Amino acid sequence: GAVVSQHPSWVICKSGTSVKIECRSLDFQATTMFWYRQFPKQSLMLMATSNEGSKATYEQGVEKDKFLINHASLTLSTLTVTSAHPEDSSFYICSARVKSSYEQYFGPGTRLTVT
Amino acid sequence: RKEVEQDPGPFNVPEGATVAFNCTYSNSASQSFFWYRQDCRKEPKLLMSVYSSGNEDGRFTAQLNRASQYISLLIRDSKLSDSATYLCVVITGGQGFSFIFGKGTRLLVKP
Numbered sequence: 001g002a003v004v005s006q007h008p009s010w011v012i013c014k015s016g017t018s019v020k021i022e023c024r025s026l027d028f029q030a031t032t033m034f035w036y037r038q039f040p041k042q043s044l045m046l047m048a049t050s051n052e053g054s055k056a057t058y059e060q061g062v063e064k065d066k067f068l069i070n071h072a073s074l075t076l077s078t079l080t081v082t083s084a085h086p087e088d089s090s091f092y093i094c095s096a097r098v099k100s101s102y103e104q105y106f107g108p109g110t111r112l113t114v115t
Numbered sequence: 116r117k118e119v120e121q122d123p124g125p126f127n128v129p130e131g132a133t134v135a136f137n138c139t140y141s142n143s144a145s146q147s148f149f150w151y152r153q154d155c156r157k158e159p160k161l162l163m164s165v166y167s168s169g170n171e172d173g174r175f176t177a178q179l180n181r182a183s184q185y186i187s188l189l190i191r192d193s194k195l196s197d198s199a200t201y202l203c204v205v206i207t208g209g210q211g212f213s214f215i216f217g218k219g220t221r222l223l224v225k226p
Binding site for chain 1: 147149156157158159160161164202204206212214216217218219
Protein backbone atom coordinates (compact mmCIF):
# COMPACT_ATOMS: atom_id res chain seq x y z
CA GLY A 1 0.00 0.00 0.00
CA ALA A 2 0.83 3.72 0.02
CA VAL A 3 2.06 3.94 -3.55
CA VAL A 4 2.63 7.28 -5.20
CA SER A 5 3.21 7.62 -8.91
CA GLN A 6 4.64 10.51 -10.88
CA HIS A 7 4.47 11.21 -14.55
CA PRO A 8 6.53 11.77 -16.56
CA SER A 9 9.63 10.22 -15.03
CA TRP A 10 11.86 12.38 -17.15
CA VAL A 11 11.32 15.21 -19.60
CA ILE A 12 13.47 17.37 -21.80
CA CYS A 13 11.99 20.64 -22.96
CA LYS A 14 13.09 23.82 -24.63
CA SER A 15 13.59 27.04 -22.75
CA GLY A 16 10.37 29.05 -22.56
CA THR A 17 7.99 26.12 -22.69
CA SER A 18 5.83 24.81 -19.86
CA VAL A 19 5.94 21.37 -18.35
CA LYS A 20 3.26 19.67 -16.29
CA ILE A 21 4.11 16.96 -13.77
CA GLU A 22 1.44 14.74 -12.29
CA CYS A 23 1.52 13.14 -8.87
CA ARG A 24 -1.01 10.48 -7.96
CA SER A 25 -1.66 8.50 -4.82
CA LEU A 26 -2.67 5.12 -6.18
CA ASP A 27 -4.15 3.29 -3.26
CA PHE A 28 -4.95 5.91 -0.66
CA GLN A 29 -6.43 9.34 -0.31
CA ALA A 30 -3.96 12.14 0.21
CA THR A 31 -5.37 15.28 1.73
CA THR A 32 -1.91 16.83 1.57
CA MET A 33 0.73 16.54 -1.09
CA PHE A 34 4.16 18.09 -1.10
CA TRP A 35 6.40 19.17 -3.95
CA TYR A 36 10.16 19.07 -3.57
CA ARG A 37 13.09 19.92 -5.76
CA GLN A 38 16.52 18.40 -5.49
CA PHE A 39 19.62 19.55 -7.34
CA PRO A 40 22.52 17.12 -7.84
CA LYS A 41 24.26 16.26 -4.57
CA GLN A 42 22.00 18.67 -2.72
CA SER A 43 19.33 18.01 -0.13
CA LEU A 44 15.60 17.98 -0.70
CA MET A 45 14.07 21.41 -0.81
CA LEU A 46 10.38 21.80 -0.10
CA MET A 47 8.75 23.99 -2.71
CA ALA A 48 5.13 23.95 -1.67
CA THR A 49 2.47 22.17 0.31
CA SER A 50 -0.75 21.38 -1.47
CA ASN A 51 -4.05 20.65 0.25
CA GLU A 52 -6.94 19.23 -1.70
CA GLY A 53 -9.40 21.90 -2.72
CA SER A 54 -7.38 24.86 -1.54
CA LYS A 55 -4.49 26.98 -2.72
CA ALA A 56 -0.99 25.69 -2.27
CA THR A 57 1.30 27.16 0.34
CA TYR A 58 4.65 28.07 -1.15
CA GLU A 59 7.96 28.17 0.64
CA GLN A 60 9.89 31.40 0.77
CA GLY A 61 11.73 32.07 -2.47
CA VAL A 62 9.51 29.85 -4.61
CA GLU A 63 7.60 31.80 -7.24
CA LYS A 64 3.96 30.76 -7.20
CA ASP A 65 3.34 32.17 -10.66
CA LYS A 66 6.16 30.10 -12.08
CA PHE A 67 5.39 26.86 -10.30
CA LEU A 68 1.65 26.36 -10.57
CA ILE A 69 0.19 23.73 -8.31
CA ASN A 70 -3.25 22.25 -8.58
CA HIS A 71 -4.63 19.69 -6.15
CA ALA A 72 -8.00 18.99 -7.70
CA SER A 73 -8.77 15.69 -6.04
CA LEU A 74 -7.70 13.52 -3.12
CA THR A 75 -5.49 11.47 -5.39
CA LEU A 76 -4.01 13.95 -7.85
CA SER A 77 -1.81 17.00 -7.65
CA THR A 78 -0.06 18.66 -10.57
CA LEU A 79 2.94 20.95 -10.76
CA THR A 80 3.35 23.06 -13.86
CA VAL A 81 6.71 24.70 -14.46
CA THR A 82 5.86 27.68 -16.63
CA SER A 83 8.31 29.32 -19.02
CA ALA A 84 11.02 26.90 -18.00
CA HIS A 85 14.64 27.99 -18.05
CA PRO A 86 17.82 25.89 -17.85
CA GLU A 87 18.20 26.78 -14.17
CA ASP A 88 14.89 25.00 -13.55
CA SER A 89 16.53 21.72 -14.54
CA SER A 90 16.28 19.55 -11.48
CA PHE A 91 14.77 16.45 -9.92
CA TYR A 92 11.20 17.20 -8.89
CA ILE A 93 9.67 14.84 -6.34
CA CYS A 94 6.18 14.79 -4.92
CA SER A 95 5.02 13.12 -1.77
CA ALA A 96 1.63 12.41 -0.31
CA ARG A 97 0.64 12.38 3.29
CA VAL A 98 -1.45 9.45 4.40
CA LYS A 99 -4.70 10.68 5.90
CA SER A 100 -4.73 10.66 9.70
CA SER A 101 -1.00 9.97 9.74
CA TYR A 102 2.23 11.87 9.49
CA GLU A 103 3.77 9.36 7.12
CA GLN A 104 4.77 10.69 3.73
CA TYR A 105 5.27 8.51 0.71
CA PHE A 106 7.25 9.78 -2.22
CA GLY A 107 6.72 9.45 -5.92
CA PRO A 108 9.65 8.21 -8.03
CA GLY A 109 10.47 11.75 -9.13
CA THR A 110 10.62 13.58 -12.43
CA ARG A 111 13.94 14.56 -13.91
CA LEU A 112 13.51 17.81 -15.83
CA THR A 113 16.12 19.06 -18.25
CA VAL A 114 15.57 22.42 -19.90
CA THR A 115 17.72 23.09 -22.93
CA ARG B 116 20.61 26.69 15.49
CA LYS B 117 19.12 25.03 12.45
CA GLU B 118 15.74 23.37 12.85
CA VAL B 119 17.01 19.91 11.98
CA GLU B 120 20.69 19.05 11.76
CA GLN B 121 22.50 15.99 10.57
CA ASP B 122 26.16 15.21 10.08
CA PRO B 123 26.48 15.03 6.29
CA GLY B 124 29.20 12.37 6.47
CA PRO B 125 30.14 10.36 4.57
CA PHE B 126 30.43 7.61 7.11
CA ASN B 127 32.72 4.99 5.61
CA VAL B 128 32.32 1.66 7.39
CA PRO B 129 33.34 -1.90 6.60
CA GLU B 130 30.73 -4.51 5.91
CA GLY B 131 29.45 -6.00 9.15
CA ALA B 132 30.14 -2.92 11.23
CA THR B 133 27.63 -1.17 13.46
CA VAL B 134 27.04 2.49 12.68
CA ALA B 135 24.87 5.14 14.28
CA PHE B 136 23.63 8.52 13.11
CA ASN B 137 22.08 11.29 15.13
CA CYS B 138 19.69 14.00 14.09
CA THR B 139 19.12 16.99 16.35
CA TYR B 140 16.08 19.22 16.28
CA SER B 141 15.51 22.64 17.76
CA ASN B 142 11.77 22.76 18.37
CA SER B 143 10.90 21.08 21.65
CA ALA B 144 7.25 20.89 20.53
CA SER B 145 8.13 18.50 17.71
CA GLN B 146 5.87 15.52 17.89
CA SER B 147 6.65 12.93 15.27
CA PHE B 148 9.87 11.68 13.81
CA PHE B 149 10.86 9.47 10.91
CA TRP B 150 13.92 8.11 9.18
CA TYR B 151 13.99 7.93 5.39
CA ARG B 152 16.54 6.39 3.11
CA GLN B 153 17.46 7.91 -0.26
CA ASP B 154 19.54 6.14 -2.86
CA CYS B 155 21.42 8.13 -5.46
CA ARG B 156 19.09 9.66 -8.04
CA LYS B 157 16.05 8.06 -6.41
CA GLU B 158 13.20 9.26 -4.24
CA PRO B 159 13.35 8.98 -0.43
CA LYS B 160 11.73 5.89 1.02
CA LEU B 161 10.29 5.60 4.48
CA LEU B 162 12.59 3.48 6.60
CA MET B 163 10.95 3.65 9.99
CA SER B 164 9.03 5.78 12.42
CA VAL B 165 10.66 6.82 15.67
CA TYR B 166 8.57 6.21 18.75
CA SER B 167 9.13 7.58 22.21
CA SER B 168 9.86 4.09 23.46
CA GLY B 169 12.22 3.41 20.58
CA ASN B 170 11.65 0.82 17.91
CA GLU B 171 13.54 -1.89 16.16
CA ASP B 172 13.14 -3.40 12.73
CA GLY B 173 15.62 -6.13 12.02
CA ARG B 174 19.09 -4.61 11.96
CA PHE B 175 17.74 -1.08 12.38
CA THR B 176 16.98 0.59 15.69
CA ALA B 177 15.57 4.08 16.06
CA GLN B 178 15.47 6.01 19.29
CA LEU B 179 14.19 9.35 20.49
CA ASN B 180 15.77 11.45 23.21
CA ARG B 181 13.36 14.27 23.96
CA ALA B 182 15.46 15.73 26.78
CA SER B 183 18.41 16.28 24.46
CA GLN B 184 16.23 16.75 21.37
CA TYR B 185 17.70 14.23 19.05
CA ILE B 186 16.78 11.03 17.31
CA SER B 187 19.17 8.28 16.38
CA LEU B 188 19.40 5.46 13.90
CA LEU B 189 21.55 2.44 14.60
CA ILE B 190 22.40 -0.04 11.87
CA ARG B 191 23.91 -3.35 12.94
CA ASP B 192 25.79 -5.77 10.72
CA SER B 193 26.02 -3.27 7.86
CA LYS B 194 25.46 -4.57 4.35
CA LEU B 195 26.79 -3.14 1.12
CA SER B 196 23.18 -2.43 0.21
CA ASP B 197 22.83 -0.13 3.21
CA SER B 198 24.93 2.46 1.37
CA ALA B 199 22.62 5.43 0.93
CA THR B 200 21.76 8.80 2.39
CA TYR B 201 19.67 8.69 5.54
CA LEU B 202 17.28 11.56 6.11
CA CYS B 203 15.56 12.39 9.35
CA VAL B 204 12.20 14.09 9.33
CA VAL B 205 10.75 16.06 12.22
CA ILE B 206 7.08 16.98 12.32
CA THR B 207 5.98 19.95 14.35
CA GLY B 208 2.58 21.41 15.03
CA GLY B 209 -1.03 20.31 15.12
CA GLN B 210 -3.40 21.42 12.39
CA GLY B 211 -0.73 23.66 10.88
CA PHE B 212 1.93 20.97 11.02
CA SER B 213 5.23 21.24 9.21
CA PHE B 214 7.60 18.57 7.99
CA ILE B 215 11.25 19.44 8.34
CA PHE B 216 13.78 17.25 6.55
CA GLY B 217 17.38 17.05 7.58
CA LYS B 218 19.98 17.34 4.83
CA GLY B 219 20.89 13.71 5.28
CA THR B 220 23.82 11.61 6.35
CA ARG B 221 25.64 9.66 3.67
CA LEU B 222 26.67 6.11 4.51
CA LEU B 223 29.16 4.11 2.47
CA VAL B 224 29.57 0.45 3.39
CA LYS B 225 32.68 -1.08 1.89
CA PRO B 226 33.62 -4.73 1.42
